[in-house]
Amino acid sequence: EDQVTQSPEALRLQEGxxxxxxxxxxxxxxxxxxxxxxxxxxxxxxxxxxxxxGEEKEKERLKAxxxxxxxxxxITAPKPEDSATYLCAVQAASNYQLIWGAGTKLIIKP
Amino acid sequence: xxxxxQSPRHEVTEMGQEVxxxxxxxxxxxxxxxxxxxxxxxxELLIYFNNNVPIDDSGMPExxxxxxxxxxxxxxxxIQPSEPRDSAVYFCASSLAGxxxxxxxxxxxxTVV
Numbered sequence: 001e002d003q004v005t006q007s008p009e010a011l012r013l014q015e016g017x018x019x020x021x022x023x024x025x026x027x028x029x030x031x032x033x034x035x036x037x038x039x040x041x042x043x044x045x046x047x048x049x050x051x052x053x054g055e056e057k058e059k060e061r062l063k064a065x066x067x068x069x070x071x072x073x074x075i076t077a078p079k080p081e082d083s084a085t086y087l088c089a090v091q092a093a094s095n096y097q098l099i100w101g102a103g104t105k106l107i108i109k110p
Numbered sequence: 111x112x113x114x115x116q117s118p119r120h121e122v123t124e125m126g127q128e129v130x131x132x133x134x135x136x137x138x139x140x141x142x143x144x145x146x147x148x149x150x151x152x153x154e155l156l157i158y159f160n161n162n163v164p165i166d167d168s169g170m171p172e173x174x175x176x177x178x179x180x181x182x183x184x185x186x187x188x189i190q191p192s193e194p195r196d197s198a199v200y201f202c203a204s205s206l207a208g209x210x211x212x213x214x215x216x217x218x219x220x221t222v223v
Contacts, residue, residue, distance in 0.1 A: 032210050043114075043201050043214030044153075087153070091210060096141070097166065098212070100153040 002027045006088050006101035013078055013108050021073040021086055021104045029093030033071050035064050036087040038103070044087055078108045114215035116202050122221045128190040131218045134183055135204030143212060144177055144187050145201040153201075159185065160207075192222045 005024045013019055025033065032051050036044035048057045050066040057064050061082060063074045073086055085105045089098040115134040123129050135142050144156040157167040162179045170177070174193070179185040189196055199219050203212040 034211065041216075043203070043217050046211040046213065049211055089153075095166070096158070097155055102152045 002090070002092055002099050004088055004090055004099050004101035006104050008104060009102070010105040011107070013075075013106070015079060015108055015110050016077050018074070018076045018078070020075070021106070023071040023073070023088030023101055024069060025071070025088075025090045025099075026069075027090050027092045027099070031091040031093045033066055034089045034091070034098065035071070035073055036089065038085045038087055075106070078106075080108045080110050082106065083108045114202055114204055114213055116215035116218050118218060119216060120219045120221075122223065123192055125193055125222055126191040128188065129192045129196075129220060129222075131187040131200050131202075131220070133185045133187070133202030133215060135185070135202070136213055137183065138206065139204035139213075140182070140207050141205045141212070142179060142185050143203040143205075144185070145203065146198045147201060147217070148198045156187070192220075194222045197221050
């Protein structure tokens with residue numbers, strides 16, 4: 001069964017303290033892995049798509065990486081405005097649906 | 111473009127009443143998705159359309175739920191009759207064929223009392 005597991009469920013960091021969020025997946029043929037950010041009361045906002053193992057993408061303080069079994073979202077020197085829930089989703093090659101993880105709630109304290 | 115537009119933002123209704131949620135996708139997008147989000151189950155895909163045609167409605171929980179897309183710029187999700195367990199945030203999202211990232215609306219927070 002296709003599945004996505006994110007860890008940790010919640011992460012509290014001090015401003016400037018770098019860390020990583022994990023997204024482990026099992027899927028029968030990966031079409032793509034997606035990272036989204038969701039702020040309270042808003043819809044998920046697209047961040048990155050990764051298609052193959054070894055691929056990396058960066059945006060400001062965020063960098064996403066992909067292996068055959070997991071993806072990491074690295075946050076370098078985070079700021080309070082990076083506080084949000086980060087969602088990971090995978091798309092199987094067999095269909096167009098996204099399978100979502102439960103998310104990691106990130107809190108950055110000033 | 112203003113992005114995906116959903117209405118209403120909040121809806122409070124009594125059990126047994128009909129509820130209609132509305133969505134205007136981004137112009138030119140040919141895929142439209144309806145999701146439900148709860149604390150317990152996270153994001154769940156309910157149904158998606160391609161070129162206004164329903165492709166997969168296997169996520170629709172019961173016959174009480176129905177969705178339509180009469181044209182490329184409008185879709186509705188209807189719940190009749192509503193029940194307290196339907197309380198959730200409902201999101202609409204759209205995307206372009208060949209590009210797989212989906213753009214989400216602000217959501218409709220539904221409370222059934």
